[in-house]
Amino acid sequence: MNEPEVAVGIDHETWNEESPYRIPSRKLGMWLFILSDAVTFAAILYAYAFVRLATANWTRPFEVSSIVNGVVMTTVLLVSSVTTLAALDAAKHNQRSRSVTWLGVTMLLGMLFAALHIREWIKMIDKGWRLFQNPTGGPVLFGSTFFCITGLHLMHIIAGVVAIAVVAIKYSRGSLDTGHVESVGLYWHFVDLVWMFVFPLVYLMNAK
Amino acid sequence: MDNTGTSRVLGMKANLLLCFVLLCIVGIEVFLTYRHLSTETLLAFLLVLAFFEAAIAVTYFMHLKYESPNLAWSLIPALIFVLFMMGNMLPDAMRVLNLRVIHW
Amino acid sequence: MGKLFGVVLAIITVVSAGFIVAHVWWMPVDISTIGPRIDRQLDETMLATGVLFLSSQLILAAFAWKFGDDKERKIKYFPGGGGPLIVFAIILVGMEILVLSFVGSKVWASIYMTPPEQGSLQVDVAAEQFAFNFRYPGPDGKFGTVHPERVRDGNGNFFGLDPENDVDARDDVIVGTLTVPLGQPVALTMHSKDMIHSFYVPELRIQQDIVPGLTIPLHFTATKVGKFEIVCTQLCGLGHYSMRSFLEVLPQDQFDQWLKSQSGD
Amino acid sequence: MSSPEPAVHHHGPPQSFIRKYIFSLDHKVIGKQYYGLALIAVLAGLILSWLMRIHLGWQAAAIPLLGKLSPTGAPGNVMTPDYYLSLMTMHATLMIFFVLTTAPFAAFGNYLLPIQVGAEDMAFPRFNMMSFWVTFVAFVVLILSFFVGDGPPLAGWTSYAPLSSVGGVAGPGQGTGQTLWAVSIAIFCIGQLLGSLNFITTTLDLRTKGMSLARMPLSTWGWFVTSVIALLAFAALLPACVLLILDRTAGTSFFSSAGLVVNDQVLPHSGGSPLLWQHLFWFFGHPEVYIAILPGFGIISTVLPAFARKRILSSRAVIGCMVSIGFLSYMVWGHHMFVSGMNPFSAVLFSLPTLIITIPATIMVLLWLGTLYGARMRYTASALFSVGFISVFITGGLSGFFLAQPSLDTYLHATYFVVAHFHFVMALAAMFGIFAGTYFWFPKMFGRMMNETLGKWHFWLTFIGVYCVFMPMHYLGLAGNVRRYAAFTDNYLAPLIPLHRFISISAFFVGAAQLIFFFNLFWSRFWGAKATDNPWEATTLEWSTTSPPPFDNFGGRHLVVYHGPEEYGVDSDTLEYVMQTAPEQIKTT
Structure with missing residues (x-):
């Protein structure tokens, strides 16, 4: 009576319950990762909000040049999101080389963003900003929060560039499929999305 | 969902348009920054605009709109709930400000 | 079984x-x-x-x-589910x-969530690894300003006072035992020099962490004369277990006498 | 769809030893690895608790060999107060992170969740392997802190700043040891994030045909809800630990306020607040408590019906309770901070949801009791631990009524009452869940039965012992006995020392009882009686395959599920129980 049904060699859809989300596991995994990463960023942004609220004389050091630089960085990142979508679009039409080219453009834009960002950091470090030091003599926590939040974001950018590189290479060789292009794109858009909070909250709110 | 397991996305023209809209919002944010608003007002404006941007990015760039509604209904309320609950630490920031020992 | x-x-x-x-x-x-x-x-x-x-x-x-494993008995479901x-x-x-x-x-x-009553006795509490110190404002009713850089445990300047330049600080009474009058409300302002400490007197039914960076208010009124222990309940380092002091409740006249004797010298 | 998802057959059976037993992608091996890690951690934690109890009962007692382990911490084999605090910190960290999180959640979840939903492996086997090895690295980093210059950390498992954030100046153990603690926990977060991501995806995507969400066993539901909590909670702890590490090593001051004076020296920190650490930590910390106990709810709700030979009273309600507890766990973290200097109004706001949690908890207890009513309970060791679980959970849950009220917390906070409460509700209940699960699933995991006689001795000594250890702690707490004290020098605590000695002696008995368990585990592993495929006559999918299951869990078969997970006592004349995979013709509700 307890003999189970037996069958071999029939694919996933036939023998599995449908996922409530009807998406491949990889994409669901990516979404879950994004959810948890969003909580990570939220926690660190809340920490920033906490120390800022608790500080009476917060330093607002950003010159117009920094804000302009920030706008350029934002633009670069937004455009890179569109190029990711272009790569996905090409992949869906089975145009592998075109898709890989767009992924390459995304990587270049990502690296440009990182370069602009690091230039900004170097400028600030030259002025005397440190994790634990405020050259203007105000509360030291501006430096701490700025470097922590943007540093965490920068790590995500660099990881994203590496991930896109891996996907692009493997995709051009044919060992990965369109779904991977989409998943890495999801991650890239998420990094972009986080920047949409980091830019106003960390840059604009600290403009002179 | 097509046969690659990927979801439908907008056409490239629409994507470029959205990108332009997002850039405009960034422009508005920068504009507001230099309007000499009070910190609270500026923060309120920036947060609303940032959430609006995020909504566009999630809906179209990350094409959550074209996935099963279950996915959006699982992820978004969970995140909003966590964000809302984390807000409960902020009253203490005010307390730290008000009870801070000035000379200690 | x-x-x-x-x-x-x-x-x-x-x-x-x-x-x-x-x-x-x-x-x-x-x-x-x-x-x-x-x-x-x-x-x-x-x-x-x-x-x-x-x-x-x-x-x-x-x-x-x-309801053991009794083969004779039929399985019953809970009435009503x-x-x-x-x-x-x-x-x-x-x-x-x-x-x-x-x-x-x-x-x-x-x-x-209620403020201390008018006319409460003001006492400033400084907690440190591993002791409590209490400060009364003295006859002028004002506390001297605290300077962290002047704190020297060795010469008893637990509060970092500067009596040479600060008039308010000269008559501050600093003691190691919290002495309070019977029946008079006491308003503590508590701060910590280093770690989080906690002010706990089981007999008062009150416990409050003393967080560095904050001046935390706490108020109570003692109703019995006696000597009771104040213990630290927040892990503050190796000597945590030995961090304690005493709460001494005296009748009003004895308290006044005590305070006078303290500010005398 | 042309299956872009290689959900099945990610990998063939490995051949080399390393691929098979060390860096294995097989969820069953990873589950056993987690279980092994938990065993090592629990043994270490148990020994630490013994050392602590010896010290608390007899302050001057010389403990043989302790001086060898730490010449500074125990000169002449007598423990110093700071070493006591270090042992306490390590006991708590090991137990909470490396036992109560890994054993019921990661170990059993890994081994059983894919089998119970009818999958051949986890959705992401590679992440799964990384999850274990990352956790292992975290464990090694934590243990390393025993051997660094100024000793293991002593700031408690909560590592409250500024004791934990200002560095070695704060005293012994606050140097490298505390840094290693923070690094270890940060690494641990990553491991558990990978694991929980895997669990959720597996549960949602890899269920075999017919295994609808409603037909999933309650243990699977327990692991599923736990992994959702873990996914969000560990994500919040990770940045908190990173900020703590930066405070300690890079000179930032997120958690240290201005003007700290240690040894007459003003520290350079300024601007932060210890309250920020407490908020970030407890935002994770309270959900963590449910990460420890929710798998226990699931395991008990699966094991109890199997031995009671009847369905659980309302499995939908149990699922609802677990989900609502998971939800509420994010709304109550402030109840750890009633007297911490938090805004007193927030205390009221945090108190009410805390009390509301007792409603789903009470419902679950009543449903378990209702399941026992009219049952034909087969009292095996596993069943005994299940009913024992209900008892300790009731005891622990009720003391929560006191601590959830800020007005009583002002008296009871940081006393032994709290120690009693969380040991009963989290540690003991979770441990009883682990034991029930071990006795229940050991035959499946190793193909051999555990010795029942030893198991029962283990139960009786443990059950009576833990009440002797932790019940008196309530009395100590009511008498105002402060926790985390290395010695009781205060006059009003001195009369309580005899009670402490009683607790210590009971603790040695409980510990000795665990040695029976360890012996039973190893003896049965090699010389136990051979287990049949379904020794308990249980119905869930893991009992449809061989003991132990083959590499792909079902030997290439695709199971189809037709029934709910607990069709026991269906028709007591002809058919006592129905497997989930039994064909359709048998009508069940």
Whole structure:
């Protein structure tokens, strides 16, 4: 009576319950990762909000040049999101080389963003900003929060560039499929999305 | 969902348009920054605009709109709930400000 | 085996509750004006949870005793299924938590959300690894300003005062024992020099962490004369266990005398 | 769809030893690895608790060999107060992170969740392997802190700043040891994030045909809800630990306020607040408590019906309770901070949801009791631990009524009452869940039965012992006995020392009882009686395959599920129980 049904060699859809989300596991995994990463960023942004609220004389050091630089960085990142979508679009039409080219453009834009960002950091470090030091003599926590939040974001950018590189290479060789292009794109858009909070909250709110 | 397991996305023209809209919002944010608003007002404006941007990015760039509604209904309320609950630490920031020992 | 479990659990339950009912180990005497309300709140909670504890553990014991692996007996389902139990739980526990939290919040508010009474005795408390120090404003009624960089434990300048330049600081009375008059409200302002410490006097039924960077207010009124221990309850380093001081409650006239003798020298 | 998802057959059976037993992708091996890690951690934690109890009972007692382990911490084999605090910190960290999180959640979840939903492996086997090895690295980093210059950390498992954030100046153990602690926990977060991501995806995507969400066993539901909590909670702890590490090593001051004076020296920190650490930590910390206990709810709700030979009273309600507890766990973290200097109004706001949690908890207890009613309970060791679980959970849950009220917390906070409460409700209940699960699933995991006689001895000594250890702690707490004290020098605590000695002696008995368990585990592993495929006559999918299951869990078969997970006592004349995979013709509700 307890003999189970037996069958071999029939694919996933036939023998599995449908996922409530009807998406491949990889994409669901990516979404879950994004959810948890969003909580990570939220926690660190809340920490920033906490120390800022608790500080009476917060330093607002950003010159117009920094804000302009920030706008350029934002633009670069937004455009890179569109190029990711272009790569996905090409992949869906089975145009592998075109898709890989767009992924390459995304990587270049990502690296440009990182370069602009690091230039900004170097400028600030030259002025005397440190994790634990405020050259203007105000509360030291501006430096701490700025470097922590943007540093965490920068790590995500660099990881994203590496991930896109891996996907692009493997995709051009044919060992990965369109779904991977989409998943890495999801991650890239998420990094972009986080920047949409980091830019106003960390840059604009600290403009002179 | 097509046969690659990927979801439908907008056409490239629409994507470029959205990108332009997002850039405009960034422009508005920068504009507001230099309007000499009070910190609270500026923060309120920036947060609303940032959430609006995020909504566009999630809906179209990350094409959550074209996935099963279950996915959006699982992820978004969970995140909003966590964000809302984390807000409960902020009253203490005010307390730290008000009870801070000035000379200690 | 189920029968044995029932018996053992019943014994454990009765013995455990017995020690509580008999008050073999119980709260120390209460010496504060808010103490009776906290004690009543605790008694009510104890009664409610005690009834739940005894009934649920004994029911578990009885079921274990009765419903063993008996092949003769047919399996029975709980009459009415889970629904009534769920409703029962929601109503019973719901009422209980509403009552407890309504009454409890009022007690809480009376301790922590009301300002100290007018004419309270002001005492400044500085906690450090591993001691409490108390400061009275002296005859001028004003505390001297605190300078962290001047703190020297070696010469007794626990508060970092600067008597040469600061008039208010000259008559501040600094002692190691919190001495308070009977029946007069006391308003503490507490700060910590290094770690988080905690001010706990079991007899006062009050506990409050002293967080560095904050001046935390706390007020109480003592109702009994005597000497009681103040202990630190927040892990503050290796000497945490030895961090303590005393609360000495004196009748008003003796207190005045004591304060005068302290500020005399 | 042309299956872009290689959900099945990610990998063939490995051949080399390393691929098979060390860096294995097989969820069953990873589950056993987690279980092994938890065993090592629990043994270490147990020994630490013994050392602590010896010290608390007899302050001057010389403990043989302790001086060898730490010449500074125990000169002449007598423990110093700071070493006591270090041992306490390590006991708590090991137990909470490396036992109560890994054993019921990661170990059993890994081994059983894919089998119970009818999958051949986890959705992401590679992440799964990384999850274990990352956790292992975290464990090694934590243990390393025993051997660094100024000793293991002593700031407690909560590592409250500024004791934990200002560095070695705060005293012994606050140098490298505390840094290693923070690094270890940060690494641990990553491991558990990978694991929980895997669990959620597996549960949602890899269920075999017919295994609808409603037909999933309650243990699977327990692991599923736990992994959702873990996914969000560990994500919040990770940045908190990173900020703590930066405070300690890079000179930032997120958690240290201005003007700290240690040894007459003003520290350079300024601007932060210890309250920020407490908020970030407890935002994770309270959900963590449910990460420890929710798998226990699931395991008990699966094991109890199997031995009671009847369905659980309302499995939908149990699922609802677990989900609502998971939800509420994010709304209550402030109840750890009632007297911490938090805004007193917030205390009221945090108190009410805390009390509300007792409603789903009470419902679950009543449903378990209702399941026992009229049952034909087969009292095996596993069943005994299940009913024991109910008992300790009731005891622990009820003391929560006191601590959830800020007005009583002002008296009971940081006393032994709290120690009693969380040991009963989290540590003991979770441990009883682990034991029930071990006795229940050991035959499946190793193909051999555990010795029942030893198992029962283990139960009786443990059950009576833990009540002797932790029940008196309630009395100590009511008498105002402060926790985390290395010695009781205060006058009003001195009369309580005899009770402490009683607790210590009981603790040695409980510990000795665990040695029976360890012996039973190893003896049965090699010389136990051979287990049949379904020794308990249980119905869930893991009992449809061989003991132990083959590499792909079902030997290439695709199971189809037709029934709910607990069709026991269906028709006691002809058919006592129905497997989930039994064909359709048997009508069940």
